Amino acid sequence: MRMPKKTAFLNTVSPVDLLRRLVATDSRSPGALATPMAPDTITEETLCALIEEWLGELGFVCERQYPAPRRPQLLARRCPHPGRPTLAFSAHFDTVGTAGMTVPPFAGELRDGRLYGRGAxxxxxxxxxxxxxxxxxCHDPLSPNLMFIGTCAEESGIEGAPRLRLGDTPPDAVIxxxxxxxxxxTGHKSHLWLELAVHGRAAHGSTPEAGDNAIYRMAEVIQSLRRLAETEMGRESCAGFTPQTLAVTVVAGGNKVNIIPDQCRIQADVRLFPGTNVAAFVRELTARIKAETGQTLDVLSQHGANGFGAIPNSPLRRAMAAALAAASRDATETxxxxxxxxGAFAGFGIDTVIFGPGDIRQAHGPTEFLELAELEAAIPLLTATARAFAVAR
Ligand SMILES: [Zn+2]
Structure with missing residues (x-):
């Protein structure tokens, strides 16, 4: 194991300069992993290479995995402490796009203790x-073994992390x-994106009775979905979670004003309690709609990402709660x-929590920023958590 160099970039750079450098490194998501790309399309690659170089200077052994061409994920390991557990830090490389932003997306402007930019x-x-x-x-004798895992395609629907191959030496826990x-x-709901269709029969607009209007059929389906969302689904409860939701978010049907439409499609965003069997949910939903409205729904596509709930007997939860309490911060789980x-890491059976600086209300917004005080506070909280985790067995 190489010893970390004192002059390594990460040993000398300030938090604000590092964040500015990261924001300046454009890593906008080119879309889903299956999206075709032009040769000059921005991907996660430049940011991945930069972080790989910096961690290499600290003695991390780096491996890249490519779930799709030019869409890298980074596994970096530094494990010089036999017998100690391994703690991974993980974050996604990709950001959303910059349309609608009212601050320069990559300049890292500083104002009032905030750094502005896409991804800040x-x-x-x-x-x-x-x-x-x-x-x-890396310089702390009480450190656990360390990993950094950078993922791609998070913003297009958590596509990268489930495709990680963690091999024979997965981390014991991940933040x-x-x-x-x-x-x-210590938890979030599962999400499910559904695309559904009903079919009818086309006819001339002047003789609607000769056709079967798919938009009218879908209108009944939409009403039924809304009732379900606002009554049963919304009334179920799960300790620690806000209610489940279902929202119809896109409608598309018909081709021309004088043709009775033979097809209507909708998309729906569904958020379910963790642990829900998503495939069974979709089966029950379509059966329920059939029983209530008589309409047969065609499931054109479904894309889901797992939620997770607080992991029992989690050394990482204990370690982080202790670190937060020692810093006189709110240590309650939320x-x-x-x-x-x-959800992907918890699905691999790994002790998992979420933690980081910033307010989710800033994410994806026109004036995205990070309070620098939060960034500076996060660093010692992470190191204290790691030290506590090294002995939290
Ligand atoms: Zn994110």
């Missing part, structure tokens, strides 16, 4: 805090870097409404 909050602030915590832990306001998050890579 979601989730390059977490990257900065984690990388600087790793640099400190997912997302803007939690430096709070300990859940969030957004979906993250955490």
């Amino acid at each position: 909050c979601d989730t390059k602030g977490s990257h900065a805090a984690m990388l600087l915590a790793l640099a400190r832990l 997912i870097g997302e803007p939690t306001g430096n709070r300990l998050v 859940t969030v409404n957004y979906c993250t890579d955490a």
Whole structure:
């Protein structure tokens, strides 16, 4: 194991300069992993290469995995302590796009103790805090073994993390870097994106009785879905979580004003309690709609990402709660409404929490920023958590 160089970039850079560098490194998501790309399309590659270089200077052994061409994920390991557990820090490389932004997206402008730019909050602030915590832990005799896992295609629906191959030496625990306001998050719901269709029969617009109007059929389906969402689904409860939701978010049907439409499609965003069997939910939903409205729904596509709930007997939860309490910060566990890579790691059987600087309300917004005080607070909280985790068995 190489010893970390004192002059390594991460040993000398300040938190604000590191965050500015990360924001300046454009890593906008080119879309889903299956999206075709032009040769000059921005992907996660430049940011991945930069972080790989910096961690290499600290003695991390780096491996890249490509779930799709030019869509890298990074596994970096530094494990010089036999017998100690391995703690991973993980954050997604990709950001959403810059359309609608009213601040320069990549300049890293500083105003009133905030750094502005795309990704400053979601989730390059977490990257900065984690990388600087790793640099400190490399010189700390009480550190656990360390990993950094950078993922791709998070913003297109958590596509990268489930495709990680962690091999024979997965980490014992992982902290997912997302803007939690430096709070300990131990769960979020599963999400499901559905595309559904009903079919009818086309006819001339002047003879509607000769056709079968698919938009009218879908209108009944939409009403039925709304009733279901606002009554039963919304009334179920799960300790620690806000209610489940279902919202019809896109409608498309018909081709021409004088043709009775033969097809209507909708998309729906569904958020379910963790542990829900998503495939069974879709089967029950379509059966329910059939029984209530007589309409047969065709499931054109479904894309889901797992939620997770607080992991029992979690050494990482205990370690982070202790670190937060020792710093006189709120150490109570909470859940969030957004979906993250955490569901994938928990699905691998790994002790998982979410933690990072920033406010999720800033994520994806026109004036995205990070409070620098939060970034600076996150670094010692991560190092203290790691030290506590090293002995929390
Ligand atoms: Zn994020």
